[in-house]
Amino acid sequence: MSQRALVTGAGGFIGSHLVTYLRRQGWWVRGVDQKRPEFGETDADEFLVGDLRDPAVATAACEGIDEVYALAADMGGMGFISRDPATILHNNALINLNTIRAAQQAGVGRYFLASSACIYPEHIQDTPDATALREADAFPANPQDSYGWEKLMAELLCRYYHEQYGMEVRVARYHNIYGPEGTYDGGREKAPAAMCRKVALAPAGGAVEVWGDGSQTRSFCYVDDCVEGTYRLMRSDHREPLNIGSDRLVTIDELARLVFAAAGRDDLGIEHVDGPQGVRGRNSDNTELRRVLGWEPAVSLEKGLLETYRWIAEELAARGAA
Structure with missing residues (x-):
């Protein structure tokens, strides 16, 4: 059994x-x-x-x-x-x-x-x-x-x-x-999903909103x-x-541009607006992870965002939102 x-x-x-x-x-x-x-x-x-x-x-x-x-x-x-x-x-x-x-x-x-x-x-x-x-x-x-x-x-x-x-x-x-099959709207979504949604819905030549100055890191x-x-x-x-976690640190503006690339949207810009930002910088030290498990995360941010963006874009299209 x-x-x-x-x-x-x-x-x-x-x-x-x-x-x-x-x-x-x-x-x-x-x-x-x-x-x-x-x-x-x-x-x-x-x-x-x-x-x-x-x-x-x-x-x-x-x-x-x-x-x-x-x-x-x-x-x-x-x-x-x-x-x-x-x-x-x-x-x-x-x-x-x-x-x-x-x-x-x-x-x-x-x-x-x-x-x-x-x-x-x-x-x-x-x-x-x-x-x-x-x-x-x-x-x-x-x-x-x-x-x-x-x-x-x-x-x-x-x-x-x-x-x-x-x-x-x-x-x-x-x-x-982050990844596919997660919440992407409604107020409880995390930053990668929110960014993918914003990019998928952005009009040609438009801009996506980023809370704060965009230099906060994760x-x-x-x-x-x-x-x-x-x-x-x-x-x-x-x-x-x-x-x-991953130990690759990026700014939120960099995250946005990575999603632009995943979507093939080089026409988009960034608009900084007021909003909660959390801590200014957060990164994972994986020294102990490697020591204990002999392992660490392997999926690149580019690959993960591509998979996430594709899934969210398909969801929005199925809903008639994109």
């Missing part, structure tokens, strides 16, 4: 990709989310529609499970993060508290937490020329927003469940994951690399938090 995995947040972007990856590795997979995947059908063997803020849903989801991949989160782009801090902290704390308790009570053998680069201190991310973030930089703690504080609390929760109950825990700090990791790194981490014996 194949091993049984639970993916929480299986109706979301990374979660749905992870379900597919696990099935290809031979796992029986149960997904749980408030909704089924927005784009296409789930590959899960079983899908539970439910709200993990309810402890009973978490208990039902963990029943008969060998490993849990905890990806469920109330999350979005900078617009959502800056607008709804109390909602984010409240909902995500309940989701993670309920899920890890249910996993421990069900005797789950191994538990994965999807954490975030948002846990890193704001004061070491205050210039575009960002120093790559090492795992050891998390403390003294000073995350920028409520999402970062909640993820840091969830990391500590995993540590304490290991210390008190002996639960095997794995924690990844995701750095700006690194972006393609979703296929993210799920592979997640699985490799779960198969390892490493219990400490580990970055999963």
Whole structure:
């Protein structure tokens, strides 16, 4: 009988990709989310529609499970993060508290937490020329927003469940994951998806809006690399938090121009407008990732953006929007 995995947040972007990856590795997979995947059908063997803020849903989801991949989160782009801090902290704390308790009570053998680069201190991310973030930089703690504080609390929760109950825990700090089949409009989309949408909808000779001055920097990791790194981490014996992300730093203006190139739109310009920007610079230090897993993300930003742009452009065309 194949091993049984639970993916929480299986109706979301990374979660749905992870379900597919696990099935290809031979796992029986149960997904749980408030909704089924927005784009296409789930590959899960079983899908539970439910709200993990309810402890009973978490208990039902963990029943008969060998490993849990905890990806469920109330999350979005900078617009959502800056607008709804109390909602984010409240909902995500309940989701993670309920899920890890249910996993421990069900005797789950191994538990994965999807954490975030948002846990890193704001004061070491205050210039575009960002120093790559090492795992050891998390403390003294000073995350920028409520999402970062909640993820840091969830990391500590995993540590304490290991210390008190002996639960095997794995924690990844995701750095700006992007790719096809993710939210691209409505206010919760991340920067690469938003940029692809803007470019696909831009009129000939037009301009796309970039929040702020465009010199803020990020690194972006393609979703296929993210799920592979997640699985490799779960198969390892490493219990400490580990970055999963690209270490290639680009400005948001550079991101826009890469999407222009992916779309073949050399006619477009950039218009800088007011809007939330987050930290000025954020990059992943992959030294520990390479040491622990002997691996790091391999999909180039150019290739990943090309795949993402094509998918979003096709979605918009199917909706009659492009």
